[in-house]
Amino acid sequence: MGNSVALIDYGAGNLHSVENALRKVGAEVNVTADSDVVARAERIILPGVGSFKSCAEGLRAVDGMVEAMESRALSGGVPFLGICVGMQLLATRGLEHDTTDGLDWISGDVELIEPDDPKVKVPHMGWNDVGLTPHAHGNEVVQPGEAYFLHSYRFHAEDGADIVAMTDHGGGIVAAVGRDNLLGVQFHPEKSQAYGLDLLSRFLEWNP
Known part of the structure; x- marks a missing residue:
């Protein structure tokens, strides 16, 4: 398996920055809206910025894309990375404004961040620590460090075994989820300087 990556273009991702970061670490990047x-x-990367609802609707509006992702990643086992809202779309539901169905690849809901400390601001924006959970063993891609976050909603995983990494913003927030060949990160590797580039480089070498 090589370093060729399909970066999915569905009108809801920070594609240019992600593409540039991938090229910096030697990836052959195919930015595509073609389900074939x-x-x-x-390898497949699903980026995402904006609301869960608009991203879910945008992804489903691309003919055959969800089916292609399910065939290749969910059933076919190729390495898959979701970034920010691209990670959140792995959930069962998004509870932003309305209830919106996610892909339901990793059971859980995406809900508003409600900090324990009222002085802690939402959105969660800026650099924060990424700490591995006991369930991170076997996943070589996410490592401890400091990454750049920008989000107001958090992934509440139904099964703790699916949580790869955590951060803290007025309470614990899931920083990464994963199972088998599927991985999602709440932070932005493309904005996380050396830490993010190293993560993308490990994703290119990952053979789950």
């Missing part, structure tokens, strides 16, 4: 390309991809 995704159905043959060696």
Whole structure:
């Protein structure tokens, strides 16, 4: 398996920055809205910025894309990375404004961050520590460090075994989820300087 990556373009991702970061670490990047390309991809990245609802609707509006992702990543086992809202879309539901169905690849809900300390601001914006959970063993991609976050909603995983990493923002917040060949990170690797580039480099080498 090589370093070719299908970066999914569905009108809801910070594609240019992610593409540039991937090229810096030697990836062959195919920015694509073509489900046939995704159905043959060696590695898949799903970015996402904005609301859960708009991202979910945008992804489903691309003909055959969800089916191609399910065939290639969920069933086919190729390495998959969701970034920010791209990670959140792995959940069962998003509870932002309305209830919106996610992909339901990793059971859980995406809900508003409600800090324990009222002085802690939402959105969660800026650099924060990423700490591994006991369930992170076997996942070589996410490592402890400091990453850049920008979000108002958090992933509440139903099964703690799916939580790879945590951060803290007025209470614990899931920083990464994963199972088998599936991985999602709440932070932005493309904005996380050396830490993020190292993560993307490890993703290119990952053979789950």
